[in-house]
Amino acid sequence: MSPRPLTPEEIDGALAELPGWRLAGDRLERTYSFARHLQAAVLVVHVARLQDELDHHADLLLGYNTLRVSVNTHSVGGKVTGLDVGLARRIEEIAPAHGAEAGAPAHGAE
Numbered sequence: 539m540s541p542r543p544l545t546p547e548e549i550d551g552a553l554a555e556l557p558g559w560r561l562a563g564d565r566l567e568r569t570y571s572f573a574r575h576l577q578a579a580v581l582v583v584h585v586a587r588l589q590d591e592l593d594h595h596a597d598l599l600l601g602y603n604t605l606r607v608s609v610n611t612h613s614v615g616g617k618v619t620g621l622d623v624g625l626a627r628r629i630e631e632i633a634p635a636h637g638a639e640a641g642a643p644a645h646g647a648e
């Protein structure tokens with residue numbers, strides 16, 4: 539079944555269960571921070587594997603001890619769908635084991 543854009547209420551409901559994630563325009567986003575750069579880089583690879591499994595791909599921006607994940611669904615013209623929420627949930631499951639914390643670091647690399 540092809541995805542459909544979520545309503546604002548559906549997006550709010552999903553975000554309520556995804557602490558640290560926000561709606562930025564038409565994208566779901568979260569920035570993780572790490573004690574070390576390599577932890578962020580390893581999470582990139584783990585997320586990439588997950589994305590290939592799900593056949594759904596976020597934009598990943600690797601910074602200095604940060605990783606920003608930003609996703610929407612291209613096939614519906616760049617809106618948020620259940621596929622984006624599903625990917626966000628799966629990333630939330632794996633991120634803590636990589637030492638991920640919410641938010642940008644205090645030195646403001648973002």
Ligand SMILES: C[C@H](O)[C@H](O)[C@H]1CNC2=NC(N)=NC(=O)C2=N1
Pocket residue numbers: 593594595596609610611612613614
């Ligand atoms: C053919 C393949 O299923 C599509 O190109 C997938 C791949 N990954 C994708 N990722 C995202 N974010 N949106 C899509 O519409 C999308 N489509």
